[in-house]
Amino acid sequence: MKVSIKLADLTTDGILSAACPSRIVLDHVTSKWGVLVLVALSEQSLRWGELRRMVEGVSEKMLAQTLKVLEQDGFVLRVAQPTIPPRVDYSLTDRGRELTDRLLPLMEWITANAGEILA
Amino acid sequence: MKVSIKLADLTTDGILSAACPSRIVLDHVTSKWGVLVLVALSEQSLRWGELRRMVEGVSEKMLAQTLKVLEQDGFVLRVAQPTIPPRVDYSLTDRGRELTDRLLPLMEWITANAGEILA
DNA sequence: CCGCATCCGTCACGATACTG
DNA sequence: CAGTATCGTGACGGATGCGG
Numbered sequence: 254m255k256v257s258i259k260l261a262d263l264t265t266d267g268i269l270s271a272a273c274p275s276r277i278v279l280d281h282v283t284s285k286w287g288v289l290v291l292v293a294l295s296e297q298s299l300r301w302g303e304l305r306r307m308v309e310g311v312s313e314k315m316l317a318q319t320l321k322v323l324e325q326d327g328f329v330l331r332v333a334q335p336t337i338p339p340r341v342d343y344s345l346t347d348r349g350r351e352l353t354d355r356l357l358p359l360m361e362w363i364t365a366n367a368g369e370i371l372a
Numbered sequence: 373m374k375v376s377i378k379l380a381d382l383t384t385d386g387i388l389s390a391a392c393p394s395r396i397v398l399d400h401v402t403s404k405w406g407v408l409v410l411v412a413l414s415e416q417s418l419r420w421g422e423l424r425r426m427v428e429g430v431s432e433k434m435l436a437q438t439l440k441v442l443e444q445d446g447f448v449l450r451v452a453q454p455t456i457p458p459r460v461d462y463s464l465t466d467r468g469r470e471l472t473d474r475l476l477p478l479m480e481w482i483t484a485n486a487g488e489i490l491a
Numbered sequence: 492c493c494g495c496a497t498c499c500g501t502c503a504c505g506a507t508a509c510t511g
Numbered sequence: 512c513a514g515t516a517t518c519g520t521g522a523c524g525g526a527t528g529c530g531g
Contacts, residue, residue: 267483269408271428275479275486282482283402285523289388301494309390312525317495326489338492339531348489355481359474360394363401364386367394370445370467404504420513431505436514457512458511 281326282352286311286319291345292360294329295353298344328352400445401471405430405438410464411479413448414472417463447471 268275281287286308293299293307305316320343323329328349334340345353387394400406405427412418412426424435439462442448447468453459464472 268479269412269426269428273483273486274490275483278482278486278489279407279479280404283407285399288398288402292386293388302492307388309388313495314497314526315524318524333494335531337531339494341494348485351481351485352478355478359471359478360387360398362470362474363397364392364394366467366470367392367397370397371393424513432514433506433516434504437504452513456511458514460513 278326281322282328282356284319284322286315287323288356288360290316290319290323291328291349291353291356294343294345294349295357298342301341301343304343323349397445400441401447401475403438403441405434406442407475407479409435409438409442410447410468410472410475413462413464413468414476417461420460420462423462442468 267273268279282291289308289311290304293304299307301316304320305311305313308316311319320329320331324331327346330344330346330349332342332344334342386392387398401410408427408430409423412423418426420435423439424430424432427435430438439448439450443450446465449463449465449468451461451463453461
């Protein structure tokens with residue numbers, strides 16, 4: 254895997270330019286429910302219904318949509334059991350793990366400081 | 373400054389519950405333009421017009437709205453010079469710096485991997 | 492019973508014009 | 512230069528219903 258050594262200068266050639274592909278991925282990750290789904294999956298693999306219940310307030314439609322995008326981006330792995338009743342498990346891929354490794358510190362900080370911020 | 377980072381269990385009492393105040397802050401930070409404005413300001417203080425040009429694609433309305441929210445949350449400091457023509461500088465507060473410290477690694481990773489992800 | 496698709500309302504967003 | 516006001520559109524999101 255190619256890991257560019259240069260810490261890209263985000264302010265010049267990166268995310269700030271409208272045409273930059275990272276804008277797309279950014280929108281996926283920072284979508285209303287994307288972050289929460291990733292956080293939920295960061296601890297353990299979960300079934301559809303479990304996700305639905307853990308991520309409070311998400312509608313079925315949005316959960317499905319969010320999961321589809323995250324799966325397409327290769328962050329989430331979907332494993333469907335062809336049983337009756339059906340069972341589908343969602344888990345993080347290695348790439349998804351890399352992402353949440355960077356995401357969780359941010360979330361923890363926000364959670365810890367939210368009270369003070371809104372005060 | 374309080375930096376006790378209790379690794380809050382995000383999956384039980386945190387961001388996943390609908391009533392959690394961190395949901396509000398999360399929405400502010402991950403708003404369509406919030407992240408990009410924070411990244412732009414992470415390198416240097418900027419004037420209104422500079423921000424408008426750096427964050428490509430942002431409309432005046434959205435920039436104003438985003439800045440207002442970020443200022444209310446205490447992430448961004450607004451300094452207006454009562455001159456003609458007017459001059460307004462925006463910069464990160466200490467709290468905003470704490471936030472971007474956690475945000476930038478995420479952004480760098482996304483920028484570096486976006487190509488591969490969308491492929 | 493679990494997962495997904497379709498319909499439809501709402502509001503966030505962008506374009507434009509205007510003010511201090 | 513730095514915003515504010517108004518309006519039209521389109522995407523997002525919730526409720527409902529179907530398929531396996």
